[in-house]
Amino acid sequence: MVRYSKLPFRELVRRYNCDIVYTPMILADVFASSNYARECEFSTNILDDPVVIQFAASNGLDLANAAELAAPFVSGIDINCGCPQKWAIQEKIGSHLMSDPETVRDMVRQVKARVDVPCSIKIRIHRDLRETEEFVKRALSVGVDFITVHGRTRRQKSTEPVSLEGMKLVKEVSTVPVLANGDVFTMQDANDIVAATGVDGTMSARGILENPALYAGHTVTPWECIEDYVDLALSYGTNAFIFHHHLMYMFEKSMSNAEKRTFNSLTTTPAILDYLEEHYGLDIARKRVERAEQKLNRNTNNNVDITS
Numbered sequence: 337m338v339r340y341s342k343l344p345f346r347e348l349v350r351r352y353n354c355d356i357v358y359t360p361m362i363l364a365d366v367f368a369s370s371n372y373a374r375e376c377e378f379s380t381n382i383l384d385d386p387v388v389i390q391f392a393a394s395n396g397l398d399l400a401n402a403a404e405l406a407a408p409f410v411s412g413i414d415i416n417c418g419c420p421q422k423w424a425i426q427e428k429i430g431s432h433l434m435s436d437p438e439t440v441r442d443m444v445r446q447v448k449a450r451v452d453v454p455c456s457i458k459i460r461i462h463r464d465l466r467e468t469e470e471f472v473k474r475a476l477s478v479g480v481d482f483i484t485v486h487g488r489t490r491r492q493k494s495t496e497p498v499s500l501e502g503m504k505l506v507k508e509v510s511t512v513p514v515l516a517n518g519d520v521f522t523m524q525d526a527n528d529i530v531a532a533t534g535v536d537g538t539m540s541a542r543g544i545l546e547n548p549a550l551y552a553g554h555t556v557t558p559w560e561c562i563e564d565y566v567d568l569a570l571s572y573g574t575n576a577f578i579f580h581h582h583l584m585y586m587f588e589k590s591m592s593n594a595e596k597r598t599f600n601s602l603t604t605t606p607a608i609l610d611y612l613e614e615h616y617g618l619d620i621a622r623k624r625v626e627r628a629e630q631k632l633n634r635n636t637n638n639n640v641d642i643t644s
Contacts, residue, residue, distance in 0.1 A: 338419075339578060340545060343379050344568040346387065349544060351564060352552040355537070356386050361416050363429075364393035364402035378406065379572075386411035388456065392419065392429040395439065396446035407451040412481070415443055417459045418517075420490045431460055431490035437471045445478040454481035458517070460490050461502035468502060469509050476511060484515040484539055494542070504533040515539050521546070523553050545585040557586040559616065563623050566612065570620065576605045583608065 338361050346357040359378060366373045380387060389410045393399035403413045417440055419430030433440050440457060447455045457475055462468045472483065485506040487498030498518035507514040513536040516529050521543035529538055544550050549561045562583065569579050584600055591599060595615075602608050612618035 340582065342574070342578070343381070343384060344565065344572045344574055345548070345582065347383055347568055348561070348565050349548045349551070350383070352549040352554075352561060354544070354551050356388060356411075357384075358414060358539075359387065359389045361390050361392050361419060361430075362402075364391040365398040367391070368398060368401035368405060374405065378409075380409050388412040388414045390414040390416050390458065392416045392424065392427075393443060394428040394432075396442040399443045400446040400450045403447045403451050403455075407453050410453060412454040412456055413447055413451065414456045414458055414484075415440065415447075417457055418486050418490075420460070425490070434460055434462065434471065434490055437474045440471070441474045441478050444475055444480045448479050456480060456482045456484065458484040458486070459506075460486045460488060461499055461506075463489055465502055465505050469505060472506055472509055480512060482513040482515070482536075483510055484517050485535075486517040488518055498529075500529065500532045503529070503535060507534050507536075513537070517541065519543075520550070522550065522555055526551075545582070546588050548586065556589050562586050562612075562616075563618065563620070566609070566618065567620050567623050567627075570605075576603070576608075579605055580608060 341358055341360050346359075349357060362377045363373075367377060378389065387410050389406045389412070391399055391402055391413065393402070393415065399415065406413065415433075416430055417433040421430065424430030425432045428436075444455055444457065457480055459468075459471065462471070475483070483506060485503050487500065487503045488494075488496060498516075503514075503516045503518075515537045516533055516535040517539040520526050520529065520538045520540040525543070526538040526540075529535065540550055547554060547557045547561075548565065549558055554561070565582060565586065569582070580602065584596075587596070587599065599608075599611060602611060609618065
């Protein structure tokens with residue numbers, strides 16, 4: 337989820353039954369050393385709770401320095417041990433760490449010594465699941481608070497099915513909550529994985545990009561959800577590239593190929609808004625009035641008369 341799970345999107349998925357949200361993967365050394373990077377990479381507010389900040393790091397010191405700066409504003413610190421991109425492996429971060437369990441163990445230990453919020457790891461499995469079991473046990477030995485396991489090795493493509501066996505093993509050897517990641521595109525997928533592995537919950541990345549209302553039971557992104565995202569993105573100020581790409585994901589299953597070619601060629605926020613207004617009846621002003629009225633009604637209904 338590099339770039340794509342920033343504040344507007346996190347607020348969006350909370351409206352559709354997502355319980356815990358993560359920031360994009362952030363480079364710990366840059367975050368710790370640059371105020372500009374901190375301002376660009378992480379923003380939050382009172383509604384953004386619980387939120388887990390996910391760091392990529394190659395050593396415990398950089399990670400702990402970043403964690404200490406972020407801790408007052410988040411509900412948890414997550415160590416990314418799963419990113420399979422070549423640049424990440426070359427930098428000895430992400431899924432490179434699956435071959436370096438002692439560094440991950442030291443990272444957890446240093447974060448736990450410096451901050452008072454939960455510390456988790458997001459891992460992949462090994463071809464030899466005995467290595468995965470040993471990896472998990474080392475992290476548990478220094479007090480990792482929960483684990484997310486992506487059910488593929490770092491070399492497997494996303495088109496290959498996840499290993500339910502691998503995710504089940506991580507749950508069986510763990511003494512902390514375990515979340516499963518990979519191939520969660522519908523609530524049925526999530527329920528099936530929980531039933532097969534016994535994990536405590538599921539995480540979605542590609543699936544929730546395509547359908548932010550996934551955990552509310554929708555199989556295709558509803559128009560209301562798209563309207564909500566446009567409203568939030570405009571309110572918070574989202575750059576045109578991210579704004580466009582989120583919408584491209586959300587329309588993936590509902591637009592014809594011809595319509596996709598037209599929509600995907602748009603390059604500016606005004607052009608995107610004009611297209612949605614003309615072809616879908618987008619009306620953000622109306623949407624904002626409706627949401628204000630809903631909020632007012634909720635507040636009115638929650639009032640308690642204590643007069644006698």
